[in-house]
Amino acid sequence: MWEYTEQVMEHFRNPRNIGYIEDPDGVGEVGSLACGDALRLMFKLDDQGRIADVKFQTFGCGSAIASSSALTEIIKGMTVEEAEKVTNQDIAEYLGGLPQQKMHCSVMGREALEAAIANYRGEESPGERRLEGEVTCICFGVTEHAIERAIRENGCRTVEDITSFTKAGGGCGGCVPAIEKILARPLAEEPAPAPPPAPRKLTNIEKIQLIQRTIDSEIRPHLQRDGGDLQLVDVEGDRVIVSLLGACQGCPVSKFTLKDMVEARLRDHVSPDLVVVEESDYESVSG
């Protein structure tokens, strides 16, 4: 049995905003009967451009219904520009988390929202646009683009991660080598990943989480490709203490790796004041 949080079960049992809007400003439909889950999301704006009414219909498992319900609650009252920034992690967090293998339910929510916003703006839906890319997983119609996005936005590092977030590879398994290839290569340098540049001051917990996420999704994959790895040991103020593992250990260029790559990326993504220190140096300094 799945380990669903109380929030998931509560939204599953009492889903909010079920139904249909007669003449919506935006409609998004994703998934299909064949895939095993599908979501239709509709919203209507008030005269201030805020989402005044939002309704959904979902075919799917408990977490799919709960994710849809959570999504509608999150975006109600938002402007379209605000709603656009809602991520699948926001949906999962709203529900107190989802089982890893069910994360694709939250991704389906975000995709339906994107489709509904595109529909509102009279653009082609991002789903259609994405289908222009090469389809990697035939069973679930997942494109290379969607897989790259899961790597970038959700920090997926293994085929299992990709399957949890996109379903790709979860069918016949024929595309697993292709997914491995995508995982192994550097991410295409297109739309800058841009995790929020943190205009307001982060709380300490948020900062540590953001550092961890950046290390996992932006830094470790690069090191792992060369047989190395890195572990976050501690964060003290603006000092990020890490230990180098695998081939990075004792590697003569690791000092440059730390400054040029690790520190630079963390400064980009988290805070320009960060200083990265290796655990062994740190210990010798602090006695």
Next chain:
Amino acid sequence: MRAYLDNNATTMVAPEVVEAMLPFYGELYGNPSSMHSFGGQVKRYVDRARDQVAALLGATPYEVIFTAGGSESNNMAIRGALEALAPEKRHLVTTRVEHPAVGGVFQQLAKSGYRVTELAVESDGSLDMDAFHYALTPDTALVSIMWANNETGVTFPIEEIAEATRERGILLHVDAVQAAGKVPIDMAKAPVDMLSISGHKFHAPKGVGALYVRRGTCLAPLIIGGHQEWGKRAGTENVPGIVGLGRAAALAVEHLADVDDLANLRDRLEAGLLARCPDVRVNGANRVPNTLNVSFEFIEGESILLMLDDVGIAASSGSACASGSLEPSHVLRAMGVPFTAVHGSIRFSLSRYTTPAEIEYTIEQVPPIVNRLRSISPFVPTTM
């Protein structure tokens, strides 16, 4: 009110079985192989359990090997027989609807160079017997076909299959895990070479099962070590489990006469659900008496199961989400059941402990759940 209708997953251990097992967690702890009376008296109980299991299968006691359950029995039969067999025969025959403990073994064997024919099934789940006969070749080493399907309950004509393999000198293994205790099994009548059963599917505890191996059939052991089970399965016996298996087998023999009552109860459930829910289909014909697999169109199985659980009803689903994978039931797909209906499939499986009250309660509870989920679904044609 609670209704346990997931007996193809596992069954309640019969109270008589629990009682029979208890002494072996207490004073009867001897090792059956020991040369003293602590062990000797325990060995007599193991022997009696072997007699009881043999009686259930129409076999002789020395054709019964105790194992840790159905999956081990299936692995041991297929892999052990092929290892012992002349390696020049490289063709194997099975079906597309086997349990993974058979299907997965064949996938592995296909990778190591065997040619595997997976027989298709008809839309009602039955085997195309012409295709079966056609598939047998002089190069065929072994056939493995289940007696009753775990998901649909559909039974295959094992006696006819066994006649054909016997005639051609091909080894036949039968996975009878879902058949034992539900249909009569008689190894004296059906020339099957190996047959698997699992205790917890017929009111014995989990972790014990048996493999029937016809006298004269060569089998290499999977587990090597001691001399137990004639050297075919090493390891000190799971005595409490084996005693429980024996007692459960004896009870199953007694209750075989009552399977018509079980079928009536199942048919009552089937008729009640079909009468009250539109857009429902029954998956599979010619089934064991305890199994009903139905598909509710436009809704998804895991959601149905969660809502059933909220009202105390236990069942299972062939939907992708419910299985913990992303692929829906391979059995229903092999039958050509449309995706829409596979995702909304629910299996109700009864046992001799199922009461008419549980069935009436289920008939009453299911329709509102189905209606509620359909009211959320974007696929219901009547929406707007």
